[in-house]
Each structure stands twice: as structure tokens, then as C-alpha cells.
Amino acid sequence: MNTLDILQALPALFRSADLLKFTGNANVFLTRALARGYVTRLTRGVYVNSRLKAEPSLEEAACFVRTPSYVSAEWALHKHGVITQVPTVCTVITLSTAVGITRNLDWRGVAIEYSHISDRLYFGFEARDGFNLARPEKALLDCIYYRYAAPFEGELDLEGVDLKRLQEMAQSFPVRVRAMIGRLA
Numbered sequence: 001m002n003t004l005d006i007l008q009a010l011p012a013l014f015r016s017a018d019l020l021k022f023t024g025n026a027n028v029f030l031t032r033a034l035a036r037g038y039v040t041r042l043t044r045g046v047y048v049n050s051r052l053k054a055e056p057s058l059e060e061a062a063c064f065v066r067t068p069s070y071v072s073a074e075w076a077l078h079k080h081g082v083i084t085q086v087p088t089v090c091t092v093i094t095l096s097t098a099v100g101i102t103r104n105l106d107w108r109g110v111a112i113e114y115s116h117i118s119d120r121l122y123f124g125f126e127a128r129d130g131f132n133l134a135r136p137e138k139a140l141l142d143c144i145y146y147r148y149a150a151p152f153e154g155e156l157d158l159e160g161v162d163l164k165r166l167q168e169m170a171q172s173f174p175v176r177v178r179a180m181i182g183r184l185a
Contacts, residue, residue: 003029004052007038012053013064016045043105060130062092062112065105069094069114070125070132074151076139081160083152093117093134093142115146124169137166140184144177150184158184 001009006022006029019026030047033039038051046065048055056064063069073091077083089111097116105112124138134142140161143151150156163185170181 003033003036003038007033007049007052010049010053012049012056013042013061014047014049016047042107057129057131058090058108058110058112059128059133061107062090062105063131065112066092066094066096066098066114068122068132069096070134072125072134072139072142073146074139074143076134077136077143077151079133080136080139082136082140082157083155084157085152085155089113091115091142091146093122095119095122117142121145121172123172135165136161137169140166141169141173141177141181144180145173148176150180153184156184 001022006019009022010018016026016030019029023029030039033051034041038049040048040050042048042061043065048061059071059075062071069092071079071090072093074083074085074087075090078085078087088109091113093115095117096114099114099116103114124141125132125134140150140156143149166181166185170178
């Protein structure tokens, strides 16, 4: 198979291990494809097939890097219309422990921040166009859990938030989160 045939067979987002199905030496293929501009390196071992496929959304790429995961906090709140400010950080919640400031990414001018969460708090999201997005209630809870404060508290539009579901979901979180939710709702 030639380079273009291999790229045609690969999805828009792929791992270097995916190349082993097509070529015996993924490193040589990737070095040449990167030099020719056929692929873009997202992070170590993860690439975007930018030549022959439609470019994935930022959220799809962010969730592909660490699985399982979902987009949450301010990014999800903005997508749901709960906050009007456009965030510059896309927070991705994951069960993976490969998180921290050295594991964060910058892509398309947006910082992608990964945060680990325990199994018991990994819920409250729905599948959307190739990635998982937190429901508005869960995004608000995650925001308070990680930031110790509600985002733009005076400007929150809670009209699209199911307050009953918010209270139910909050029962799984620590007391400090439930107390803050009690003041908001």
C-alpha cells in the first residue's frame, strides 16, 4: 500500500499503533507523513489525518486522547448556554490517571485540561457527535468540585438546568459541593 492508500484507510483521529495494521514500521511512515503535511501530531502517539479526512472537532480530539472521558465544567456549561462567556480552557474529565499540567494540550488556540475523577463520580454525560458531553447539571457540579466555586455565579442562566436532577446528582459529591449547590438552587 502507498502512503495515500494508508491514509485513506485510517480514521480522522488515529494512534500510531493503528498503523501497525498497514505498515511494519509506523515511525518511518509517521516521520514522512508529518514532513509532507499529511498528518498532524496532536500529542505523543496520537495523530490527526489532516490530508484526506475532515478535521475532527476540538471536543472529539480531546476525548480521543484520554479514554474514557467527557467534556465538562465551563466548556460544557457554555455549550449548554448556562454561561455566556466563551472559555479558553476545555476541561476533560477522565478515569485515566495520566493527568496534570504536564499532560495538558494546546490545540487550535485552546488549552485542553485533563482532570481525573473517581469511578463513583463518573456519570452524568451524553454522547454527542463523536465525544461525550456532561449534562448541564453535571458540568456545574464538576466545576464546583474542581474549582471550589461556581463559574460566574452572578451570571449563571439556570433556566436550562433541571434543579431536581442537580440536587439528585449532588448527593454523590462531597458536602462542600452540596452546600454550594444549596445556595445556588
